[in-house]
Amino acid sequence: MPYHSVVCVKQVPDTANITAEAMKDDGTVNRAALPAIFNPEDLHALEAALDVRERFGGTVTALTMGPPKAADVLRECLFRGADRAILLTDRRAAASDTLATSYILAQAIKTIAKKFGEVDFVFCGRQAIDGDTAQVGPQCAEKLGIPQITYMEELIRLNGRTVVVRRNVGNGWEIVETTLPALITVIDTANRPRPSAARKVMLFKRARVRDEVLGDVKRLLPDASEEDRRAEAERRMADLQQRGLLLDQWNLDDIGAEIDRCGLSGSPTKVYRIQSIVLTKSGYKEIAPTEEGVRNLIHELIVDHTLG
Numbered sequence: 510m511p512y513h514s515v516v517c518v519k520q521v522p523d524t525a526n527i528t529a530e531a532m533k534d535d536g537t538v539n540r541a542a543l544p545a546i547f548n549p550e551d552l553h554a555l556e557a558a559l560d561v562r563e564r565f566g567g568t569v570t571a572l573t574m575g576p577p578k579a580a581d582v583l584r585e586c587l588f589r590g591a592d593r594a595i596l597l598t599d600r601r602a603a604a605s606d607t608l609a610t611s612y613i614l615a616q617a618i619k620t621i622a623k624k625f626g627e628v629d630f631v632f633c634g635r636q637a638i639d640g641d642t643a644q645v646g647p648q649c650a651e652k653l654g655i656p657q658i659t660y661m662e663e664l665i666r667l668n669g670r671t672v673v674v675r676r677n678v679g680n681g682w683e684i685v686e687t688t689l690p691a692l693i694t695v696i697d698t699a700n701r702p703r704p705s706a707a708r709k710v711m712l713f714k715r716a717r718v719r720d721e722v723l724g725d726v727k728r729l730l731p732d733a734s735e736e737d738r739r740a741e742a743e744r745r746m747a748d749l750q751q752r753g754l755l756l757d758q759w760n761l762d763d764i765g766a767e768i769d770r771c772g773l774s775g776s777p778t779k780v781y782r783i784q785s786i787v788l789t790k791s792g793y794k795e796i797a798p799t800e801e802g803v804r805n806l807i808h809e810l811i812v813d814h815t816l817g
């Protein structure tokens with residue numbers, strides 16, 4: 510039985526390479542100063558979806574919300590085997606917190622179902638390395654009104670409309686069964702993401718979304734009139750479309766989103782203060798792995814108000 514999987518992938522700043530320029534004065538992240546990468550756990554979500562397609566048949570649609578530059582992660586999905594890739598980009602979606610992000614993604618997934626056929630699985634990474642909340646997948650499932658299984662480590666069985674999954678709950682495992690459609694968040698021990706296929710890299714490296722084409726034309730024809738630029742962009746897009754290389758680009762209107770549920774107006778999270786913690790102590794103290802050692806440690810932590 511073929512299954513249609515949607516994989517939510519996010520382009521994130523590489524938080525492993527933080528420099529002094531990483532934060533702006535107002536405490537927000539200076540994304541331009543950090544290299545942008547594929548959110549690591551989303552590669553495992555993609556692999557889970559590709560694995561379902563390989564074992565049972567079907568299609569894999571990659572979805573990201575972000576600026577036009579986020580099309581990089583969509584191309585990466587195509588290099589690794591996704592069948593279709595969609596960019597959701599809209600200035601009105603900027604500054605979305607998890608509530609707004611999950612609403613927008615849920616609307617996009619409903620639109621995917623309408624345009625390309627019912628969705629059986631939504632795969633997400635467990636969490637993104639920039640926001641780190643792990644809320645988007647579960648909130649998205651709530652908004653779609655479908656069951657969710659978080660922390661998937663193994664898809665044990667898929668039989669018709671029933672899926673059985675092993676989830677890692679930290680100090681043990683749970684075997685969970687649910688019916689499809691379902692949303693599953695995937696952890697990094699679930700699988701080994703396959704590398705890009707050279708043939709697909711050659712095929713899809715020129716794939717573009719509309720805004721990238723407009724940007725390319727503006728850069729290449731800086732002195733051309735608006736009309737000439739538009740004509741050149743249309744010509745390029747028609748050419749890409751014909752070769753199957755024009756990626757879908759949607760805005761909030763395309764997915765029927767209520768604008769006041771998106772972006773800043775749809776985001777109740779307010780960051781009041783950001784504190785930079787610098788650890789200055791160079792030494793360390795060894796605690797004996799005994800009842801008494803732990804008791805002494807807790808006593809010290811209470812005395813210096815770290816605990817309590």
Ligand SMILES: Cc1cc2nc3c(=O)[nH]c(=O)nc-3n(C[C@H](O)[C@H](O)[C@H](O)COP(=O)(O)OP(=O)(O)OC[C@H]3O[C@@H](n4cnc5c(N)ncnc54)[C@H](O)[C@@H]3O)c2cc1C
Nearest residue numbers: 517518519574606607633634636637640641642643644645
């Ligand atoms: C330092 C920092 C702190 C933040 N704190 C908060 C906070 O406390 N509360 C809050 O509501 N928001 C917060 N945000 C905003 C948060 O980054 C955004 O809401 C973000 O778009 C989604 O949350 P997340 O990164 O935590 O995703 P997670 O919930 O960790 O992501 C889980 C999965 O959802 C999918 N996903 C997430 N975003 C996208 C996307 N744009 N496109 C496609 N798939 C996606 C991916 O599969 C991802 O692996 C914070 C951001 C930063 C940089």
